[in-house]
Amino acid sequence: MLQIRDLYKSYGKQVALNGVNLDVKRGETLVIMGPSGCGKSTTIRCINRLTEPDQGSIVVDGKAVLELQGEALRAYRRNVGFVFQQFNLINRLTVFDNVIFHLVLAGVERDLAEERAEQALRKVGMLKHRHKKPTNLSGGEQQRVGIARALASNPDLMLWDEPTASLDPILVGEVLEVMEELVRTTQTTMVIVTHEVSFALKVADRIVLMDQGQIVEAGSPQAVFNAPKSEIGRKYQKLIAG
Amino acid sequence: MLQFFRDGFLKDYIVLMLVTIVVGAIFSSGLAWAVDSHFGDSINQMIGDQGEYDLILHIREEAKEVALRELERIAEEQFPGAKINETLTVAGQSNIFFGFPPAAKTEEVFVNLPGIFNGVPGLNGYTVIVEPSILIRGVHPSVRQQLQERFQEITGVKFSFKDGLNMLVVLDSMDNSKAVSEEIQAILDEYQILELRFPMGFQVDTGQVANEVMDLIKDQVNPDQMLNVSSAEYGEELDAFLKTLVEMRNFLLSYASKVRIKAKPGFHLVEGEQIVVQGTGEVVPSQDSEFEEGLVVVEVINVQGDQAEGMIIKGSISDATEVLEQKGYRLLSNGTISEYLADVELENERYYLQYAVEESLRLLRELDELAVEASLAVENADAILNSFQEALMQLEVLQIQLHKLSEGLTQNGTQSASEQLIVSLLVNGLVKNLVQAGAENLPDNSLQSLEDLDVEAMRSSLSNIASQITNVQDIDVQAIIDQISYVRDSLPLLEDEDIGKSIRLINTYLAGQVIPGERVQILIQNGIIDDKQFEAEIRDSLDNDYVNTYLTTVGMINPDARAELFKLLKEIRATIAGMLAVVFVIAILILDQATIFSTLKFLRSTRNAAKNKILRLVNPAIIFSSLIGMILLSNIYLLAKAEIPFVTIEIVAIAGLIIGALIGGLSERFSPVNSQEIMAGQALGLSNVQIMREIVIPASRPGLLNLLNRAKQRF
Ligand SMILES: Nc1ncnc2c1ncn2[C@@H]1O[C@H](COP(=O)(O)OP(=O)(O)OP(=O)(O)O)[C@@H](O)[C@H]1O
Ligand SMILES: [Mg+2]
Numbered sequence: 001m002l003q004i005r006d007l008y009k010s011y012g013k014q015v016a017l018n019g020v021n022l023d024v025k026r027g028e029t030l031v032i033m034g035p036s037g038c039g040k041s042t043t044i045r046c047i048n049r050l051t052e053p054d055q056g057s058i059v060v061d062g063k064a065v066l067e068l069q070g071e072a073l074r075a076y077r078r079n080v081g082f083v084f085q086q087f088n089l090i091n092r093l094t095v096f097d098n099v100i101f102h103l104v105l106a107g108v109e110r111d112l113a114e115e116r117a118e119q120a121l122r123k124v125g126m127l128k129h130r131h132k133k134p135t136n137l138s139g140g141e142q143q144r145v146g147i148a149r150a151l152a153s154n155p156d157l158m159l160w161d162e163p164t165a166s167l168d169p170i171l172v173g174e175v176l177e178v179m180e181e182l183v184r185t186t187q188t189t190m191v192i193v194t195h196e197v198s199f200a201l202k203v204a205d206r207i208v209l210m211d212q213g214q215i216v217e218a219g220s221p222q223a224v225f226n227a228p229k230s231e232i233g234r235k236y237q238k239l240i241a242g
Numbered sequence: 243m244l245q246f247f248r249d250g251f252l253k254d255y256i257v258l259m260l261v262t263i264v265v266g267a268i269f270s271s272g273l274a275w276a277v278d279s280h281f282g283d284s285i286n287q288m289i290g291d292q293g294e295y296d297l298i299l300h301i302r303e304e305a306k307e308v309a310l311r312e313l314e315r316i317a318e319e320q321f322p323g324a325k326i327n328e329t330l331t332v333a334g335q336s337n338i339f340f341g342f343p344p345a346a347k348t349e350e351v352f353v354n355l356p357g358i359f360n361g362v363p364g365l366n367g368y369t370v371i372v373e374p375s376i377l378i379r380g381v382h383p384s385v386r387q388q389l390q391e392r393f394q395e396i397t398g399v400k401f402s403f404k405d406g407l408n409m410l411v412v413l414d415s416m417d418n419s420k421a422v423s424e425e426i427q428a429i430l431d432e433y434q435i436l437e438l439r440f441p442m443g444f445q446v447d448t449g450q451v452a453n454e455v456m457d458l459i460k461d462q463v464n465p466d467q468m469l470n471v472s473s474a475e476y477g478e479e480l481d482a483f484l485k486t487l488v489e490m491r492n493f494l495l496s497y498a499s500k501v502r503i504k505a506k507p508g509f510h511l512v513e514g515e516q517i518v519v520q521g522t523g524e525v526v527p528s529q530d531s532e533f534e535e536g537l538v539v540v541e542v543i544n545v546q547g548d549q550a551e552g553m554i555i556k557g558s559i560s561d562a563t564e565v566l567e568q569k570g571y572r573l574l575s576n577g578t579i580s581e582y583l584a585d586v587e588l589e590n591e592r593y594y595l596q597y598a599v600e601e602s603l604r605l606l607r608e609l610d611e612l613a614v615e616a617s618l619a620v621e622n623a624d625a626i627l628n629s630f631q632e633a634l635m636q637l638e639v640l641q642i643q644l645h646k647l648s649e650g651l652t653q654n655g656t657q658s659a660s661e662q663l664i665v666s667l668l669v670n671g672l673v674k675n676l677v678q679a680g681a682e683n684l685p686d687n688s689l690q691s692l693e694d695l696d697v698e699a700m701r702s703s704l705s706n707i708a709s710q711i712t713n714v715q716d717i718d719v720q721a722i723i724d725q726i727s728y729v730r731d732s733l734p735l736l737e738d739e740d741i742g743k744s745i746r747l748i749n750t751y752l753a754g755q756v757i758p759g760e761r762v763q764i765l766i767q768n769g770i771i772d773d774k775q776f777e778a779e780i781r782d783s784l785d786n787d788y789v790n791t792y793l794t795t796v797g798m799i800n801p802d803a804r805a806e807l808f809k810l811l812k813e814i815r816a817t818i819a820g821m822l823a824v825v826f827v828i829a830i831l832i833l834d835q836a837t838i839f840s841t842l843k844f845l846r847s848t849r850n851a852a853k854n855k856i857l858r859l860v861n862p863a864i865i866f867s868s869l870i871g872m873i874l875l876s877n878i879y880l881l882a883k884a885e886i887p888f889v890t891i892e893i894v895a896i897a898g899l900i901i902g903a904l905i906g907g908l909s910e911r912f913s914p915v916n917s918q919e920i921m922a923g924q925a926l927g928l929s930n931v932q933i934m935r936e937i938v939i940p941a942s943r944p945g946l947l948n949l950l951n952r953a954k955q956r957f
Contacts, residue, residue, distance in 0.1 A: 048925055049924075050848065050921055050924060050925060051848065052848070052849055052850045054850060070248075070249065071929075073927075074927040074928070074929055075927065076927075077924070077925060077926065077927035078926065078927035079927075080925075082925035082926075084918065084921070084922065084925075086918050087918075088918040088919065088921055088922035088925075089919075089922070090919050090922065090923075090936075090937055091916075091919070091941075092940055092941055093957055097957050101936060101956075101957045102923075102926035102927065102928060104956065104957075105928055105932050105936065105956065106927060149922075149926070153926070153927075
């Protein structure tokens with residue numbers, strides 16, 4: 001469902017992406033791993049155009065994503081759920097409004113929107129906090145609201161940019177639990193950037209390793225970690241073994 | 243960047259701009275107006291409503307209380323209904339506003355202002371603010387009278403009067419002030435002063451130069467309409483001085499010995515010619531002899547046919563007790579005595595005066611003693627009555643003498659002033675050291691009180707002397723005696739020669755020969771003169787390359803003070819409005835627009851670097867902020883009718899541009915964007931306008947933007 005070809009991106013002299021090629025099948029859960037600064041976030045942001053690549057093409061369901069403009073782009077984005085590392089909730093709005101507002105603004109009937117929001121919040125276990133403001137929630141709770149917000153629009157594709165990286169270790173578990181549950185119960189295509197190796201092993205259909213703006217290894221978790229071909233892969237192998 | 247506005251935010255933004263401009267204009271001009279009306283009110287409070295007050299009296303602070311009491315008395319006694327308002331005290335000077343009751347706003351009153359208020363203690367002067375009026379500044383003294391007469395004829399003019407060097411034309415009502423001032427201007431325009439200025443140090447015979455000038459321009463200007471007004475230019479002080487000199491001369495003439503000259507047949511008397519007579523001395527003049535000391539020299543004045551008057555300029559006949567009739571010989575300039583040309587009659591009038599003075603003194607002393615005695619022995623009334631009558635009769639003689647003495651001085655109605663002058667003249671030895679030091683502190687008005695002694699009343703009350711006697715005692719007879727004694731003592735010291743010399747001296751002054759004339763002024767009516775061309779001609783004619791010529795007006799209409807004040811206020815208002823516009827624009831750029839600038843800058847940063855090099859260097863967001871700053875400031879400035887002195891609208895626009903650029907550049911400091919929230923909005927498929935309305939603006943500082951957004955905001 002997703003094809004990325006020859007994606008390049010540089011910030012001035014700093015090259016972030018140096019020819020990324022990637023294919024994701026419908027319903028697949030893909031985990032992208034790699035050292036800090038290797039271009040994981042940049043790649044995943046390019047997919048929903050939060051970052052504009054310099055070159056290359058991205059095709060989702062046959063649509064050339066990089067050519068989308070205006071309402072077409074927005075409609076595409078509404079169909080792609082994005083979970084941020086920093087949660088990126090609207091602090092001004094309550095939990096419930098955070099989950100519903102984009103639906104309503106997109107023109108979804110209020111009743112339907114509420115139903116979907118409640119459903120999403122229930123799924124992440126946050127319905128009881130619906131009237132709270134994000135600032136009154138723990139990091140894990142905030143991220144669960146972030147997940148609910150992405151879920152509420154029933155996306156075909158969900159992009160996760162290190163959803164647990166900003167959480168303290170105690171809270172990481174509750175979020176990973178929610179994520180595992182989602183992967184298990186939905187057919188949504190997922191592209192997940194994470195450093196959580198065991199989580200990756202558990203949920204990933206396929207793992208992609210990146211280094212210096214390029215994909216250096218791709219395959220099933222077993223293939224990647226048991227018989228790594230890249231240096232990064234070997235480092236991960238040691239990590240698992242150790 | 244245009245894309246940012248395209249999906250609907252442009253409409254919001256245009257509304258914001260319009261509202262900002264209107265609110266900014268209302269804010270700037272409204273606040274400025276409030277400040278203005280506050281000042282206006284306090285000015286009105288201070289200077290009263292139009293026409294409420296007529297003058298401001300400047301009073302020394304410490305005399306304020308007394309002055310106020312005196313003013314209240316003046317108001318009560320002379321101008322019932324007058325308004326008095328004590329206002330500011332600045333630098334030791336209190337300012338008291340005085341308004342005459344409507345009925346008293348007359349020419350008579352305003353002409354007499356000095357007389358009315360001179361007695362106010364601590365008075366440092368006054369400023370006339372009578373309204374409605376037109377003030378004409380620097381009215382040339384030579385045309386003042388003429389102008390006053392002409393102004394009087396203008397309809398709408400109540401009267402006009404002189405106030406120092408200025409002239410005030412009081413109007414019937416404010417309504418026709420424009421028409422009247424136009425007419426006044428037209429009259430002023432008829433006159434011009436052609437002025438010649440010589441560098442310092444040039445001694446100029448002003449009369450001669452003036453004649454030459456008038457001769458030069460007689461083709462351009464009708465000779466009837468030219469007048470040499472050179473001396474008048476010296477102003478009030480000199481005017482007064484000249485008047486004093488004239489009075490002094492009159493006094494001296496009346497006091498000098500009378501000389502009547504009758505030419506012998508075949509001889510002609512010439513003014514200024516000198517004639518020798520014997521006088522009261524031993525030496526007898528004769529033809530072809532040398533002039534000797536002791537002889538008396540008479541200068542011929544006032545020739546009428548074969549008769550003339552004379553003035554003793556050398557020698558004296560002060561000891562003559564009767565009229566002298568003597569032969570007069572011509573005195574040549576080399577000092578030889580020439581032919582016998584006239585019969586001369588000399589009469590020493592001081593003798594009579596002296597006699598009268600002596601007699602008066604004697605009787606006054608008696609009167610003094612009598613008064614004392616009388617109070618002790620009223621029953622002796624008969625004898626006293628007789629003596630008293632005698633004394634009074636003698637006093638009358640003295641009074642007549644004194645009147646005669648001052649007759650020559652009274653033309654100008656300044657009797658008391660001239661008497662004071664005489665006394666000080668006599669005392670201070672202006673003519674000669676008449677009296678020795680120590681006599682300075684002579685009471686000034688004793689002579690006056692002597693003269694004011696109502697002889698008739700006293701005579702009629704003689705029958706009732708017992709009750710009247712205290713009146714006599716009330717008079718400080720001793721002071722009068724002292725004063726007359728001084729006069730008596732001075733009389734013999736004042737020689738004919740001294741008098742003559744003084745008169746000659748005064749005459750030369752009055753003839754204008756000695757007054758240094760660096761300026762010559764010619765008043766021209768209805769003439770057109772090219773002063774530069776004229777300058778060349780007069781330089782040529784006088785053979786003097788240093789003389790400069792100018793054409794000046796005879797007076798300038800001064801804009802109405804109150805109108806000026808309010809004009810100034812209006813300027814202040816416009817300036818305040820201008821400054822408020824700047825303040826408002828800065829505030830609104832920081833409160834409202836910075837949010838937008840920051841958002842624009844953030845959105846740009848998520849995009850690819852522009853292909854265009856210039857756009858890569860210059861952030862379009864800052865170009866945008868500069869333009870917004872310019873649009874806001876210049877529009878608010880114009881709409882608020884702001885006007886900062888020397889600041890054109892171009893400068894205002896540039897200022898707006900700079901302010902906009904600065905705030906655009908620093909926008910994140912004033913209004914940081916929450917990039918995470920914006921990114922969430924983008925990721926959730928919100929349009930720019932939705933991101934602005936639901937995410938950016940609600941989180942920004944309260945301001946117009948925030949306020950206007952409320953209606954649009956859904957969450
Ligand atoms: N907005 C930006 N401006 C400049 N450089 C950037 C920007 N975003 C990313 N980079 C650079 O691009 C490179 C790739 O960044 P990216 O965020 O994709 O790395 P990452 O793999 O997500 O790393 P991490 O695990 O730390 O999140 C890095 O070297 C980073 O410094
Ligand atoms: Mg990252």
